[in-house]
Amino acid sequence: MSCPPWPKGKKLVHLDLKGAPPRAEYLHQLIELFSKLGVEGLLVEYEDMFPYEGQLKMLQATAQPAYSQGEILSLQEFAKFKGMEVIPLVQTFGHMEFVLKHRPMWGLREVAHCVGTLNPHKEEAVGLVMEMLRQVVALHPGLNTLHIGADEVYMLGEGEESKLWLASPGCTVEQLFLSHVTKVAKAIKEAWPHMTIIMWDDMMRGMSKDTLKASGLVGLVQPMLWDYSPNLDVKRTVSLLEKYCSASMSELWAASSFKGSTAVYTCVPSTQRHVENHLQWLEVAASLPANVKLKGIAITGWQRYDHLSVLCELIPVALPSLAACLQTLIHGQFNTEAESKVTQMLGVSSVEAETMERTSAVDSLFPGGRLAQLIVELDSLLKSEDIRFFENSMFVRGWFSPYQRQRKMVTPLITMQINKQASTYLAILQQKVETVTAEMVHLYPDSTAQEWIEEHVTPVMSPLERITEDIRICVKEMVP
Incomplete structure (x- = not known):
């Protein structure tokens, strides 16, 4: 299948740091490689690796030290030097496990047994989120774009306060979701009027155009529609993007995947699977009417499905997949030329980690290539x-x-x-x-x-x- 190359708009790579956070030196090596692969920005999900201070210091990781302020500033400076924008991703509603797992924060859960969902009725909830954002923004000089997460807000509406709220006429779980996100987005715009706000789209997929229009979110956020499946439903995805556009949310993003979306415990990714996901996204982009414009695509690389799940594929073993996915977007297909570029750039014989062999005489392959080979060997033995x-x-x-x-x-x-x-x-x-x-x-x-x-x-x-x-x-x- 051949499509036009990915339309104008940034190609971002997602760095999920809530598990297996690379050492600072390795992050710089990765950024160097990303620049050669055609990456134009980083979507960085720090979670507990951010050096939160004051009352939020408890959020820092304990298994290993969080990144220092100097390391985070250095990462941004190097990325900027390589022509990449850094966009922090800070969860503000769902997937707040790294916050709500701490005993002093238990009272801010929607329901006691769901560690990830924030209670939208608590006044302290927005205050907590804004303090997290304030510290992140302060450590990102010149920041123009924030991603506020808001995906998979499990058990929303199941808490006692939510049940009381939903008992009022005309109140729905959809409105409950929209009211919290709108409150957060407005607070961000008040604090940083210039800030562009991106959010995941999944909680809005079932909402009508009129519900979205009436929410107050229009003009505040840019939805990022994610789908990591190799069998992505092109027609449905185009229809969703058209719906957001018709609700006056005309600035939209896509999100694909190069690792971390096959199974929660996968060690070695299938490059073919992820290339197929990108081929589907190319078809979506080619099928969009002229009035629907994509601002870019985030190629996600999940390190855990959530803060409390096991590690997915480590970055080194997934770099052939990432390179292949980027070449697919650049060429509009994954043909012989695209495959050849990947193998030459990485110094390997195959784009599949399971069958790659070194073709270069130099001691090192791509950054982390030796570890990738060793993981493949050990994984094969374990299986x-x-x-x-x-x-x-x-x-x-x-x-x-x-x-x-x-x-x-x-x-x-x-x-x-x-x-x-x-x-x-x-x-x-x-x-x-x-x-x-x-x-x-x-x-x-x-x-x-x-x-x-x-x-x-x-x-x-x-x-x-x-x-x-x-x-x-x-x-x-x-x-x-």
Whole structure:
């Protein structure tokens, strides 16, 4: 499929820092690469990595230090030097887990068991959001654009105060959502009249044109319509964009994905999947009537589905996907020429991380390329059936079942063979883990390496370790 290249408008890359925050030096290397790939701006979601001060200091990460003020200023200066605008993304309604998880903030939840949604009826809620924004804006000199999030506001309307509010005639959950976002947007415009405000669109998708027009949001915000599916519904997406435009929200954005949208625990992305998402977005852009203009596209790279979920694919292993997606937008298709540009720029043989091999003689590939290769190797090992389903093998199930282990009545000859195989697998995995860890801590905090190993490797190694320990105990009972 071939479409015109992506129309005028900025190509932003989303840096999701709420998990696996890159070391400052690695962030600079990434920005250098992004500039070569044609990126024109960064959508930066700091979350708990922002150096909040005063009463908000509790929001800072504890697993590793938040970025310093100097590091954040340096990031912006380098991005600007490379021709990129930096747009901070600060959640102001939904996905506020990193704020509302703290005990002093519990009273600001919409419902007690939903950590992500802010109670829109609390006066302190807007005050909290504005203080967060004030600190972020203060550390971004010359800032012109803010993204206020507002996606996936789960359980809205389920709190006791909301139920009372909704009992009044004509009050709906849609209006409840719109009233809070409008309040925040107006407060931003009052504080910084020049500020452009972007927000996610998903909570408005089911709303009528008239509801949006009457909300007071028109002229205050620019919706960013996100869809990360390789099977994106082009007609429906065009229709949604047309609806926003007809509601006088004519300045619109798109959001695609280069990683972090396949499965919550994915380690290695499929470049093809993400390229297909961009091909669909190209079709959307080509199908829009002249009066609907896109201001740009944010290529998202989620690091977690939310603050409390596990790590998705790390940035290094997803850089071939990002490069391929950008070339798809630039060429209007992912043809041989686009693929060749990606492999040449990154010094690899394939755009798929799982099959890429070094083609350059130099020591390093793209920034983080060595770690990407090591993760692919380890991920392949972890997925191998012999290791993952070791406990279900014929010998373990036949000669070392839970029943046999409990009674310590086993066949030593066979169990010692099982032990030898399990120990071999453990030794191979341990060696790979040490190599991955040593490389990872160059680019990420030690806490990220520990988390990644405990999430992705430990669940596979633990059963093997239990078997070897149980065999040691059982054989001791059976052999003189």
